[in-house]
Amino acid sequence: MSLQKIRGACPHDCPDTCGIITEVDDGQAVKFYADPDHLITDGWLCAKVRPYLNHVYHPDRLQYPLRRVGAKGSGQWERISWAEAIAEIAKNWQDIITQYGGEAILPYSYSGTLGLVQMGVTSARLWNRLGASQLERAICGAAAEYAVQATVGARWSPAYQEVAQSRLVIIWGHNPITTAPHFMPFLKQAQRNGCRVIVIDPRATRTARGADWHIAPKPGTDGALALGMAQVIVAEKIHAEVWLENYTVGWPKFRDRLAEYPPSRVAAITGLAEQTIIDLAREYATTKPSLIKFADGVQRNRHGGQTTRAICALPAITGQYGILGGGLAYSTSGYLQWDKYALNHWEECPPPGRSVNMNRLGAALMGQVSDPPIKSLYVFGANPMSASPNAGLIAQGLRRDDLFTVVHELFMTDTAQYADMVLPATSQLEQVDLHKAYGHTNVTYNQAAIPPLGESKSNWEVMGLLAQAMGFDEPWLHQTVDEVIEEVMSATATYNPALQGITLVQLKAGGAVPLTIPAGPPFADLKFPTPSGKVELYSAKMAALGLEPLPCWVEVAEDYAPPDKPQGEPLELLTGAAHHFVTTSMANQADLLEREGTPFIELHPEDAAARHIQHGEVVTVENGRGWCRLRVVITEAVRPGVAASPKGRWGQHDPFGDERHVNWTTSDALADMGGQSTFHSNRVWIRKN
């Protein structure tokens, strides 16, 4: 048989949503590479996805359904058929619904894939029909999403290419070399043309090392830094007074608020020199166009929402919104929001069940959510035992004998290990889907390249089987993937011109299809889709919800010491993205694990010396929530008082034999907005072993 070239989309949680090509010979994928015609992908893939065939053909891929036979977590399984598996799940659910109601069932899914059907629709329809608990999907960027929406009205961002027009780019708590790699060639080109790049990050990341200026504030203090910059800009009268009067709401009140943030106070909060704050403010206000680019790391803390509000105010203070090469780059996801009705089929379902915040999974399983208690958990496209905060509490919850847990996965993850039943899932090369992007404005169809491995099935296929077993025969639970895509696209196209002229036939021909969006920078007409039509420095909507309506920075007490506290001050532990994994995805691949090395924690030389810790030593990192062991890397890459250890590790690979990772220490407290996770508000103590 001749070689076939199948085009698709990278499904992983990354703004670039690359175009991919798989060469298939007789049902076997033999070559995998980047789509050379994709404007953003530009013929290359990141270090994580380049060796994707090692992921797809990993010897540990689950091949058939498994039922637990030993105690929970004991690793004893028996093979069962799909028919048995589905019947058993349906039987359990029917019993649970009779006794406790549908809300006793909780689906848990997030970012294993970002596809419209295999994640969006499969996270909604069946569960709504069941009357299951709703999952509040707030683990990633909920606070920023809320704050951006409240301030400028929509998540619109300039195209990566537009950075060519910028004279200054501030990359704020964001590490695109690792997390949005295809932005980098555009940034580098701009830099070669004289654009200055400033990175604000407590850690000297790969991105910071390539910047013209790296500023390292204390974690969680960026809101104060942004307000301090605004204070200086206004005090020195280099702000855009007329712009503010015309295009914002609440300018006089905000101006008064700024008086609370003189450089002296902001220096004390952020740990930066007063002069740094003043210089940064001057440079930002006097270089035009200037772009502020951020993602979600900067808001994954207790101050996440107000931090984002304060950062969003800066382009208004300087009149930079709507200008080519200026403004704010956060996410492009607002250009295309899938029609909620078509996605959910709400009107044909029981009223939505109560909402459970995914960041509180452990607490919810351990009884904080009651009446009814959660009696069944169905996990797919997520690995909460490794990726979600306060892992110790999640482990306790998952060990509950009266909890019926099903995990649909490609691998026997830390979460799957605790399941009562494990179902094998297809990889992206074995399934059909449609992908929009959050870093650019193209839509890409993913053709299945190879047949499913073993007996694996896609999320949508399993939803259909479960619906059938539950006796739900609504056609919208039994469509083909293409029918789902057609339905959601055409419903969305009735009011969103972004999909104008885009057909499924065209998408299926392969490659990235650009959305129809107005040319030029976002907000070029200076009309903001907020309630007032202006940039809302003061948000009446937030005031009505009892939220502080003006950007602010408020101290939050964080310490949660272990019972017998080790010597020394706590350190602020940051656990941002690992270069070679996407959260915990791909973190079981030998080639990538080797490149990432032994799980480590970075400590500043002063902090190491104060604790008599040597480079390479294995220490216990702990707080009142839990602990894990990590190998110390002594480096000036972190500022004193800050430690860093990338996210993504699986407990079952823990080289120190504890079956733990950093999320045993991270906090399940929620941020100031959106029910946001607070992974980066995490004080830890270091104990010598």
Ligand SMILES: Nc1nc2c(c(=O)[nH]1)N[C@H]1C(S)=C(S)[C@@H](COP(=O)(O)OP(=O)(O)OC[C@H]3O[C@@H](n4cnc5c(=O)[nH]c(N)nc54)[C@H](O)[C@@H]3O)O[C@H]1N2
């Ligand atoms: N290689 C790789 N790529 C990924 C991912 C991955 O795991 N690996 N994850 C994907 C996902 S899920 C997401 S949401 C995006 C996230 O994309 P990013 O937001 O770029 O990634 P993070 O590493 O989470 O955070 C960025 C930086 O924020 C810094 N930071 C933490 N707290 C603060 C703070 O208080 N102030 C400031 N100024 N900086 C702070 C961290 O040191 C880190 O370097 O990346 C996506 N891309």
Ligand SMILES: Nc1nc2c(c(=O)[nH]1)N[C@H]1C(S)=C(S)[C@@H](COP(=O)(O)OP(=O)(O)OC[C@H]3O[C@@H](n4cnc5c(=O)[nH]c(N)nc54)[C@H](O)[C@@H]3O)O[C@H]1N2
């Ligand atoms: N310490 C710390 N932890 C963090 C963060 C942090 O900054 N610090 N960041 C958080 C962020 S931003 C995010 S977005 C979350 C992400 O957390 P999760 O959404 O849990 O993402 P992953 O850990 O990548 O797990 C995804 C799982 O889905 C599986 N999968 C992939 N494709 C499919 C499919 O088609 N079907 C099925 N059934 N399964 C599939 C993969 O094998 C993988 O095990 O992690 C959070 N965790």
Ligand code: SF4
């Ligand atoms: S993870 Fe991101 S950069 Fe890597 S291939 Fe996928 S979309 Fe592209």
Ligand SMILES: [Mo]
């Ligand atoms: Mo994320």
